[in-house]
Amino acid sequence: MQMLEQPVIVAGAFRLRPFQPSDIPAVRQASTDPYITQITTVPAQGTEAGYTAFIERQHRRVAEGSGYSFAIAETATDRAVGQIGLWLRNADHGRASIGYWIAPEHRRRGIAKHALAALGAWALEHPGIDRIELYVEPWNEGSWRAAEACGFQREGLLRSWEQVGTARRDMYMYSRLRAAPRA
Template sequence: MTLPQEMPRLYGDGVVLRPFEDCDAGMVMTVASDPLIPLITTVPTSGTHNDALAYIERQRSRLAANTGYSFAIADAATDRAVGQIGLWIGDIDQGHASTGYWIAPQERGVGRARAALSVLTDWALGLDAVARIQLYVEPWNVASWRTAEACGYEREGLLRSWQQVGDEREDMYSYSILPKRR
């Protein structure tokens, strides 16, 4: 079971999932002050251009490190980055992948997360190595779990004290999606 060794460009409803580019540093800098994104991702809290470029370089290195595919979510009309989504393959030898996503605060509420998750999910479920995609969402994050459900993910349960978020252990809803049976 092989996975693509190069980052694809994936096209969806008004979005393009593409490799990160240096010009995306401004968008990364805008989310540094978000109250959640830097706590659950590697987005730097400093908001400096150099730290944003270091974040972008980490995203570019994910595939070479065999940890996954990190995509910039870009507006299809302008190619301007508005967020990030990844397919993480640490357990791919078991057929398991996971995903997570974020949208810059000023870009939320117009369906980009749903469009990005939909296109990523369709692509990933088409890979022979992927038998299951998992997704974890904080119970209070209604927009995120509605996005998952709109893309066909099913809630499997509540994982108590699942993830460290800042100084606290947080519960997470567990979601998954499986390829359609033939």
């Protein structure tokens, strides 16, 4: 297994960086959103120990080679406002996937768009990664609009694709491809 190194990536007025203990307030806020806690490992209404364990899990992803988990932080203050990850489960097939969340008080500021554009471009520079996928529930218009603004194309509706909480949910499938080399 290849050892991964966690970079810091510039994303407009934000930067994608490794999680740190000072990011607990963002994780705590995310824990109040029932949807985030259903689709991620953020603990629902957790404890300080649970938030710390979440941050430690994000560091292990790089160490294990399963992907990169970034805190989305404001460049000016270094305050975390969300999370974005590049998951490498299918990298041996030339594919990676991206998932993200923005803490409730920071939504509707274009943060996801900045983070997704930066991580998408960075991911497609990796040798062997030719396709990035992401999955969005149809009701989550903010998320699918951010994906489309970053060059992801909707490929279709995957019916009953993912277990979210206690129900199977439909997901839109989006992808962004590496540009074909010029002849």
